[in-house]
Amino acid sequence: MRPIRTWMVVLALLPCLATTAGAIMPAGVQLEKVLTVKDGLSHNSVLAVAVGPEHVYVGTKRYMTVLKRDGGVTVWSPKNSGLKFHQVPAVVLRGTQLWTTCRSPVAGGGTYRWDGLQWEWFEEIKDDMQSNYISCFHVDDKNMLWIGTEDQGINYYVHETNPYRKFGYLASKKGLLDNRVTCLSGRPGELWIGTLSGISVYRGQEGEKYLFTNHSKATGLPADHIVALAVSPERAFAGTTMGLLVFEGGAWRLLGKESGLADPWITALALDGSDLWIGSKKGLQLMRGGRIEPPIDYRDGLPTATIRCLTLGRQADGVNRVYVGTDKGLAILRRP
Amino acid sequence: MEDVRGNREIRFQRMTGGIMVNRIWLALALVCVLGVTAFAADVSTIATDTRYDTNDTSKSPTGIMSIPKNEIRRLPDMIDKPESQIGMWIPMVEPEPVVRGFDNRIGSNVRVYRNTGSTKAKFPYLIKVVSGTDAGKWFVYRNVKFNWTFEDAGDGEKSGGTNGASGGDVWTPFYKASGAEKAANYMRNIVNGSGDRAWDPKVYPNNHAKPFDSGISGDADTRGSTVLQEVGMLLTYDRAAVNPTGVSGDGYYGNADDSIIDVESISTAQLNSEPSTWESKKLTNTMPEGFALESGEGGFTAANRVYVEDYTPPSVRSTEVKIYRGGTGGFVEEVFEKGSNTWKKVNGIVYEYEDDNPNAAASSDRLKASLNYECGNGDLYKLDNPYYNPDDPTSEPFIYFAYLAPTYKMNWNDGESKWERIKLSDNPPVYDETIAYGPYLGPAKKAEEFDYYKNIDPNWSRKSAEEVEDFISNRYANAYNGKSIAPWARGLAYFILDERNSGLLKIKLLNAYINKGKNTKNESLEAKIPELDAMIKEYSELGDRGKKAASDIAEFKKHLQSAGLSDYNRFSYIEFKDGGRYCVGPIEFEKIAGIYEEKNVTDNGQEKKIQRWTIPGPRMLLPKHYAVNSTEWDSTGGSRLSGEQMATDTQNFVLGQDGKWHRVGTAADAGVPLELQVAGTNSNFIEKHGDDWMQKVPDLMFKVDAADCCGNNTNQVGFLKVNDNGEGSKPNCECEISDSNGNDHVVGVPAEDALEYGDKLIVKDPKSGETSEYGQGAYLGDNDLTTKEISISKHGEGVTPPIGNDLVTGDKLLYEDTRFNISAHAWDNIDNFYKHRGISYYKMQIQELDANGNPTGKFELLEDENGNKAEKIEKSIFEPPYNGSLAQFKPDLKFYHIFRNPGLYRVEYTVRDVPFDSQPNEQNLFFRVKVLDLKSDARTIEDMNKRQ
Structure with a gap:
């Protein structure tokens, strides 16, 4: 009888332990694993993640780590890849092509394409690139690759249809709000561009006219230092240093701590159907049904509360996952 | 002033640096050329x-x-x-x-x-x-x-x-x-x-x-x-x-x-x-x-x-790699002139190149230049982490950062070839406190340092993870206290180090506010950087640590508002670099008079554009704790390697037709680091120069990147030597005397970084009664407390009694026939993070004084750790058993001593730092102790204050 009573006590205490340990994981979400340098990650500070059907590409402060479906791990460094420098701050998949960038503390490394066989490197000016300092990538619904730069606007890859140019560009001289591009997102027919002066929405060209709609403080945007964007046909969110911007009825509304944000200084966003994942220095939160749930952090198994990047993905196994890049490793959550 | 131009035939008028000096003709330079x-x-x-x-x-x-x-x-x-x-x-x-x-x-x-x-x-x-x-x-x-x-x-x-x-x-x-x-x-x-x-x-x-x-x-x-x-x-x-x-x-x-x-x-x-x-x-x-x-x-x-489209990069006019130098905590002041083998005063670094496109417009968005430079690895500071959470195992009590102190607005004195602070009045001397450049700062990262030292560093990568961990821990344990920094500068540190987004991005935001060329609408600080107010509010709700940080950020905000806008991108970021050093930059230059100048010339019938960027010396803030005498990689290889070979090598670099750096007379790639190369290659400076090249090179590299009107890039690399002759360059030392009951007394003049911001040293000559007051780092004299009285004026808290005085006046008493544990510690401003702490020599003596306090020439016999008795304990890194191996040298001295006779004694502790090219910096800590006889009623050092 004694062992049974002990088990009953333990079982009775479990919910309490879970409560005191941290936030409750959103329904259906489970922490699958945490990867650190001990597991082969090239560096614990994860800056960007791209999820393909076979591989997951993890850009870190030092090199890129490729997580293979069979559990294997490969590290791409300047010695065994085309990458010139160590930090890999942005990465995206475009079909079977991997597009990425790298930089050192003192230099931007340009843009790189890995087609599965070889690397191609695109440089500032020489290859029509606006800058070697790349901040973000986005692949839109028409498979167009967009490249945000730190202070020279945007490039987009055109060489497949234009034999004379590799990249086109958008910049303030064409109507972009600010050349300091921090993030990109999009929905059919629209490229959303986050900058340090607000949001530009680009709808293409009409003759020689570039169709931009700019959202700035002048047009009523409550906060203009945009650091993350998450856009779908139905909704648009922007993470700022002052809170979460929600686009509703043609107007922007700023959500702060009073709305449940653990930290108004957003660091990453990812749309997950009708839900929104929100990353900040104070953990990972899920906005579901308009309600922001308590943050998930180190108490729930994340390596730290500081979130650097968020990516959703489904690999060949059919499981939906949230890849949470932090300062101390990569956390992978399973979701329904 | 030394003329650092490569081609003297093309005569530019002298430039002396933007805010520092205004010359009307400079303002016309761009207009003329258009x-x-x-x-x-x-x-x-x-x-x-x-x-x-x-x-x-x-x-x-x-x-x-x-x-x-x-x-x-x-x-x-x-x-x-x-x-x-x-x-x-x-x-x-x-x-x-x-x-x-x-x-x-x-x-x-x-x-x-x-x-x-x-x-x-x-x-x-x-x-x-x-x-x-x-x-x-x-x-x-x-x-x-x-x-x-x-x-x-x-x-x-x-x-x-x-x-x-x-x-x-x-x-x-x-x-x-x-x-x-x-x-x-x-x-x-x-x-x-x-x-x-x-x-x-x-x-x-x-x-x-x-x-x-x-x-x-x-x-x-x-x-x-x-x-x-x-x-x-x-x-x-x-x-x-x-x-x-x-x-x-x-x-x-x-x-x-x-x-x-x-x-x-x-x-x-x-x-x-x-x-x-x-x-x-x-x-x-x-x-x-x-x-x-x-x-x-x-x-x-x-x-x-x-x-x-113009695809041709401009040509660097002077392809030799130049070496500049300045003092610790100072800025670039001299350039090495190969022809005369001498150092010449210089107002700054000039970077000049030719563009074969004479139509290049200065107004082009693409025409720009920037600077990166290394600042060593010694200027590591710490502040309380406002977000420290003892319940979070990933939270740390301190935040660490690399920091270079700012320079003030100055004028170039052409006659004397030097930069001078602007004096507002002579008596008392009051200087213009306007800050021209800096501070430059960025986060220090233990994890990245560990990664570098464990995997890349030529020496440390051969050692065990535990040894590397110990080394890194030692570095951070000895980090300088950020309290020595002005509150507003600490506020800047809190703002930048809160890395919810990159510190580099925040530096850009700051420059976008403070540079009037960017903040063309003169927008308010609140509008340009609302994060400052948000952080002040947020931190003030975090407890004591947070409140202090909030107060410092508020000071920083006030500082920015009172300083007004600048012509320059005043701030810059610092990051840990793969070469094992922290690196400043990029500092983006302004296309304004004094910084950028251009001129069209005709050469062999071909019209060209000559473009020139000037980096005023005071813009290159030099480290306070890293210099040419740094051992940097903690050599264990016996005698210390000289930096001279690399200095010679660098002068033999030339820029080849292929846009890469080569050695003179050879086709071999000079192996300049990837980020310093004109074109990307697989060269690697460390590999090409051998694993120990860094030990030979306590110089710092810099690189100027410049693009012509059309974005075609070129660059120039050079080296910086930081001489250990600036403020606080003497080694620091202190002495502790304790008995078996745990009573102890520490005598030592606080190092510059140990003082809190605003504290001052009061130095008094007891004979003349003359008193002088020194701000942080300003006192360059010795610490002979038998000839002078040194007190600390605590900011807002009065003046302390003279240091060491209580061992003579009676507050602290020593008794004969009592076994005292005497320990002496020394550390230099350079290499403080290594176990040898930058010290190459120490000597300890205790001399008997007469009743009037005069030396008698009679010394106490001291017993060293090996039981040898002599009138002095003296160790030098250059003598056995060390024979130059810094890693084995222990700068701390411990010994036991019993005074057999009552009377006055003088403890004489002399230390020297690691020399480079010349005599080492030396510091003397001399102080008196009064030893009472056995008949006294207590046989310990007793603190009279406690008894009272």
């Missing part, structure tokens, strides 16, 4: 929208065009081949009255008939005019030439192209427009020298080797270039009226692409004899506004202007 566009078509006065593509097809249906349209660039896959910069020029006009325009359709005023007569080889098509002046007439054409003229055409490699004609031997009214889709393939054929050069005989390929690209500024596209290449085409031909026979059908008009239409179905007519009367014609039209190109034949049929 007017110098010697031979390219200056289109700056023409409305941007009409500069190129002069053919408004709605008004002028015929003309000429190029593929690629309007912009001539190299083929993307042949970007390294200048010969691939080809424009395929196409006439969209035909001899009168045939009309074939941009729509590539033959106008309805004529009908085309296929000639089936005996002259069909020479005249395959006959033209019948059906409307207009010559209605009813038939014409044939010969010698139809589209004569192309290009601005600055010639035979040279850098010409605007080759004038010539297209059109083929036999005229047709058709043009195979669909062939243009494969234009790039024909261009490749031209470059490769095989295959067809064009898809239609009317097409004229031209290699545009000379750039027509001034750079672009404002809201314009490439048409915003203030120079464009003019291209003209004159159509010349012979025409004869004919009377064909056997006419059938109505003739053809419409689509002129003979690869699409079925030419065999065109109605036929016969011309069986050549006409004898020919009329030579040339078709000329009015040229667009401002068009200056001349054909020599009385005009052009059509014209256009094109942008021709």
